[in-house]
Structure formats: structure tokens, C-alpha cells
Amino acid sequence: MHIIFRNGLNAAKKNIGPGLLLQGLALALVLLYYFHPPTRQMLLEVPKIRQATGFLFPLLATALFGGLIPFLFLAVRKKIAAGRYISELLFMLGFWAITGLAIDSLYQAQSVLFGDQVDAATIIKKVVVDQFVFSVFWSAPFAIVTMHWKNCGFSFQAAIKSFSRKQFLIKLPSILLALWAVWIPTVAIVYCLPPALQFPLVNIVLCFWSLLLTALNSGENNEIDC
Template sequence: MKTDLKSLLRPAIQALQVYWPAILIIQGLALAVVCSYYWIEGSAALLDKVAYFKTEGGLLFAAVTTVVSGGILPELLKRRFRPAGSDNPTAGELLHQFTMWAIIGLIVDRFYWFQAQIFGNGNDPATLLLKVVCDQLLFTPAFVLPFIVSWFILYEHRSNLREGLRALTFTNIRTRILPIWATSLCFWPLMLLIVYSLPSKLQFPLFLFGNAAFSTLMIFIARRQSEEPGGGDR
């Protein structure tokens, strides 16, 4: 089925109309962190302590903090800004989302490490551009989004695993990836330029700010897709 640009961006526009205050709050905090690192004396030393905890915590730190940034914090913000009458997620849905974010945290942490090995730790324009392009045009559509969409499809068919596996078709996954990817391309490139401009030891902690904002949009889109007629069987 042919999908035009308006159809791709509609879920993102709907999500932004609902959650723009939460998005601005989180992005403002991320910008404040970057500005303070470069311009406020003593901030770099304080952030180095965050980097120390990240290094010492390893993959456990990546998993737990991504659950907080991608699951817990956005849910608290959504409860504050969600329109009256909208249903809150069930305990099962929250557990499903938190588990997904823990896995994503592990994947992203290793991807950042991989990029540092391939492209280096510089923050020159060429290096920044290479990392953003690799992130948004390769890593995100080929690995992260197929995993997320498949995770939601299986949850939607949790009462019948066989039906869930049958729904994991290329066409179905592609159809559901496109709106989220379009949203990603509207949000992440600029955010990643900020993330990758910091020393590598601080890139994952700063990613957590962006992840909190974007996950608010992404979960909104994924839930809307599951509520559409036909669910995950398109």
C-alpha cells in the first residue's frame, strides 16, 4: 500500500500536539546539560562523576537507566500531560515496555561503543555527520525499529503466540516502522549532533535525555497503531 508523507507524519503530529510540553521540558534539560558542560565552571567535573558511574555500572547501568528514561520518566510525564479520559497503561503493558527498554539500553550502549571504534572519538563535523548518518539511516531502521515493532506485535498477540509470529511479516513490520522512523528523522538528527559532540564517556548519559522525549512520542504511535482496525495484521 502506497504511503504518502502526510500519512507518515500524521502520528508524529498527533503525538506532538498532545505531549509537546513534556518534550520541551526534557529537551530543555538536555540542552542545559550541554551548555553547563562547556560554559559553567565545575560542571565538567560533576558530569565526569556521572561518566564514572556509567563506566563502573557497565551494561547494568545502561539497562536500568534506559528503563528510567524510556519507560518510567515518560510515563510520569504522560500522566501529567495526557488528555482527560485517556486510559492509563496496564501493569502488563508497563512491564512489557520496561523490559523492551532494558534490552534497547544494552543495544544502544554497544552501538555507541562500536561507533567509537569505527569513527573515533572526535567531534569534528565529518565525524559527527558519519555517526548521525550511520545511526539514523542504518542502525535505527535496520535494527532498533524492527525490534521495537516486533516486540509490540507479539504483545498485541500475547494470547496467541502462533498468531503473533504469523503477524511478523516484512510488509507488516515495514508499514508500522515507517511512521516511527519518520518521527525519528524529525527528532533525532539534531539531538544526536549534541550527543556526539560530547566526550564518548558522556554520550550515553546524554542519550537518555533524548530517549525520554522520543519514547513518549514512540509509545503514543505504537499504541495508536495497535488500536487501529486490524491491529498488527495489516
């Protein structure tokens, strides 16, 4: 099997159990929102928190779910090298804070472009833009470049010197295969909620995706290394 498909499929298969679990939880949350009034009332408090915190909400929420919680999980399992705890924590918090701002901007832009209706046509449009435009041209390349920088010991000079266009073009499809396995069904579920609740829900899945991304960029799967 070609290395592109092998790397992506290996990372996706390794996490298929947790991925299905979190997608199930996301679906359960959507169903509870529509059919369980107490849950609906609780979730409707989230936009109030967003309104009170402003632009800090996507920064802090995604840094927590995509950065801090997975970092603690990796630290407990001793998956972080000794002496790199602080740098790894700062990297994960910064990476996911920036990602949170980008995702939040995407959701707001899609509301303007396609509206806030929860119907099949609108959901399909948003999923297509999300997964085949935003992910292909921003989130996956951003992940590859920043993970490469991390793997080079956070040295810009070493990262630039060792970066290869050929290896990038191998790594990109691998990342996308793993990404689509998680996020195509997930964002379809997310877009079934009102816009104000879409961003909070997507953060639930970020814990899994953060761990999946780490698995794909581990030593055995890392095709762009210093």
C-alpha cells in the same frame, strides 16, 4: 497523503512541542558542560557511576528513562488498560533495557570506528551510521516487532499468525519518519559531548521518544494489529 507519511507525520506533529523542549534541554546541557564549570564537574561524576555499575548502567538507566518514567506518566493519565499495569510495566522495562544495551554498544563501536574527536566530520559520520544504519536495520524493526507482540496480548502465536510483511513495510517508514524528526538533531547534539557522557545525555530524550513510540502504536495508528 499516503498512509506511510500520514502516520509518521501525525505522530511527529502530535509531539513536536515536547520534542523541541527536550532537544532544547539536551542542547542546554551540552552548552553547560562546555561553559559552566559546576555543571561540567557534576556531569563528570556520571562516568564514575558507569564504571562502578558496569554493564548494568545502560540497562538500568534506559529502563528508568525510557520505561519507568513514561509508564508512570501514562498510568497517571489513565492511558493503560485496567488489568494490564504489570504486563505493560514489565514490557516497557524490558524493551528499553535491551534498547539501552544496543545503544551503548553502538556508541562504543562508533568510538572505535571513527574516534572520539568532537569535529564536524566525525559527528556527521556517527549521525549517518546511527540514523540510517542502526535505526533502519535494528531499532525501528525491533520496535515494530515487539510492539506488535504487545498489541497481540503478548502472545507469540497470535503475533506470528497476524504479522504481515506488507503491513511491516508500511509501518517501518512511518516509524522512521517519526524517529528521524526527534533523533537526527538530538544525536548530532549528543555526539558533541565526550563519549563517556553521550549515553547519559541520550537518556534524557528517551522519555519523549518512548511516549512518541506509544502514540505511533496506539489503536488509531496501529497498522499491524491482531
